[in-house]
Amino acid sequence: MHATTWVFLRGLARQHRHWEDFPEQFRAAFPDSTVLLLDTPGNGDLCHRPSPTSISGMVASLRKQLAAHHVQRPVNLLAISMGAMIAIEWMEQHPEEIERAVLINTSLRGMSPFSDRLRKETWPTILKDLLLERDPLIREQHVLAMSCNLLANRDALARKWAEYDRQHPTSRVNAVRQLVAGGVYHAPAARPHEHVLLLQSLGDKLVNPVCTTRMAERWRWPLMTHPTAGHDLTLDDGDWVIGRLRKWMQEHPLPSNPE
Numbered sequence: 725m726h727a728t729t730w731v732f733l734r735g736l737a738r739q740h741r742h743w744e745d746f747p748e749q750f751r752a753a754f755p756d757s758t759v760l761l762l763d764t765p766g767n768g769d770l771c772h773r774p775s776p777t778s779i780s781g782m783v784a785s786l787r788k789q790l791a792a793h794h795v796q797r798p799v800n801l802l803a804i805s806m807g808a809m810i811a812i813e814w815m816e817q818h819p820e821e822i823e824r825a826v827l828i829n830t831s832l833r834g835m836s837p838f839s840d841r842l843r844k845e846t847w848p849t850i851l852k853d854l855l856l857e858r859d860p861l862i863r864e865q866h867v868l869a870m871s872c873n874l875l876a877n878r879d880a881l882a883r884k885w886a887e888y889d890r891q892h893p894t895s896r897v898n899a900v901r902q903l904v905a906g907g908v909y910h911a912p913a914a915r916p917h918e919h920v921l922l923l924q925s926l927g928d929k930l931v932n933p934v935c936t937t938r939m940a941e942r943w944r945w946p947l948m949t950h951p952t953a954g955h956d957l958t959l960d961d962g963d964w965v966i967g968r969l970r971k972w973m974q975e976h977p978l979p980s981n982p983e
Contacts, residue, residue, distance in 0.1 A: 728800055728823065729758045731786070735805030736902050737854075737894040739768025742885065746958040746965075750802075753966045760799075762789055764810070766898030775898040779806075779813045779909040786810070787818070801825040802969075804958065805931070806906045813909070815917040823978065824919035826969055828957050829928055831935035832911035835942065840932040841907075846870060854899045860889035873927045873954035874961060915943040921972045922946065923965060925953040946972060 730750070734742055740761035747759045764782045766775030776782050790797065800823050803811040808830030815822050831841035842850070849866055857863045864885040868878045875881065894902075922945050924936035933949070940947035948968045953960035 728754075728756070729760065729795060730754075730800045730802055731760045731762055731790075733762065733764075733786075733801065733803035733807030733810055734767075735807050736906060737767065737899045738805075738807075739763050739771075739888065739892060739894070741768065741888050744881070744959060746962045749962045749966060753970065757800075760790075760793075760795065762786055764902075766902060767894050768892050771892040771894060771898075775901040775905070777901050777905050779809050779905050780817065782810050782905065783814045783817060786814070787821075797821040798823040802828075803830075804828040805830055805955065806902065809906055809909050812912065812916055815920075816912045819917050822917060824921075824973075825917065826921045826923065826965075826972075827936075827939075828923045828965070829925055829931050829933070829936065829955050830939075831931050832939065833907070833909060834911035835938045836932070836935040838907070840935050843930060843932060846930055854903070855896060860886040860893075864889065868956075870929050871954050871956040872960050873925075873929075873952060875956075875959050911939075915945075919976070919978060920945045921948070921969065923948055923950070923957060923968060925950045925955060925957050925960070927952045928955045930955040946976070948972070 732743060732747065734740065740763050743761060747761060751757065751759055763770045764775065765773035765785050798821050801811040808827035811825050811827060815825060849870065853863045853866055861882060864882040868882050872878060922936050922940050924933040924947065926933055926949060936947065939945065950957060950961060950964055958965050
């Protein structure tokens with residue numbers, strides 16, 4: 725397998741450290757790969773910048789980051805939730821820059837109603853945490869309760885994530901700007917790329933997994949389903965993700981470049 729670069733993209737109001745141990749799992753499984761953990765403006769290392777109110781603005785920032793670090797393209801993308809929307813827009817705008825992509829538990833306007841894209845029962849908690857909750861520990865406890873089903877020791881991780889928030893906080897204004905960007909982003913008219921794998925969790929409490937199913941049906945992308953995991957699939961079962969990715973890559977090799 726030739727050396728590849730993978731860019732990992734997280735979701736709404738999340739930063740690169742929220743991947744936790746998964747990047748190391750990935751590097752161990754694919755030792756010839758380079759993994760880059762990038763933040764979008766308003767999150768993580770870029771927390772003091774204003775978040776774009778469009779997904780295309782987030783793509784522009786990521787492309788500038790790659791250029792600044794002299795990263796050769798094409799790259800591969802592994803993205804979850806709103807990060808997967810960014811990946812789709814990146815493939816739509818610049819398909820030649822992406823070799824392949826893995827998209828996890830995402831949704832698109834134009835394919836699914838808002839009540840599926842963000843389950844109704846989560847609306848009060850999400851709005852409260854975005855706008856009112858001042859204690860980062862309580863906020864992260866709510867996030868993990870909604871996003872993980874199988875993860876052990878969630879309380880310890882919530883304390884760790886609360887410290888991330890204290891060090892690199894995503895402001896309420898930036899969180900709302902990101903929510904707007906994801907909410908208004910519309911599915912491209914045509915399939916943006918050929919080499920894409922979709923992963924969904926049937927236990928997702930945030931996004932109805934039917935959103936991913938609709939995407940697979942419309943764009944004829946392969947779909948693999950975890951029967952019990954929650955929204956944050958790589959936290960709940962990172963080994964399963966790596967196993968499905970390995971299987972897909974073996975069964976769907978990229979065409980060889982002519983010499």
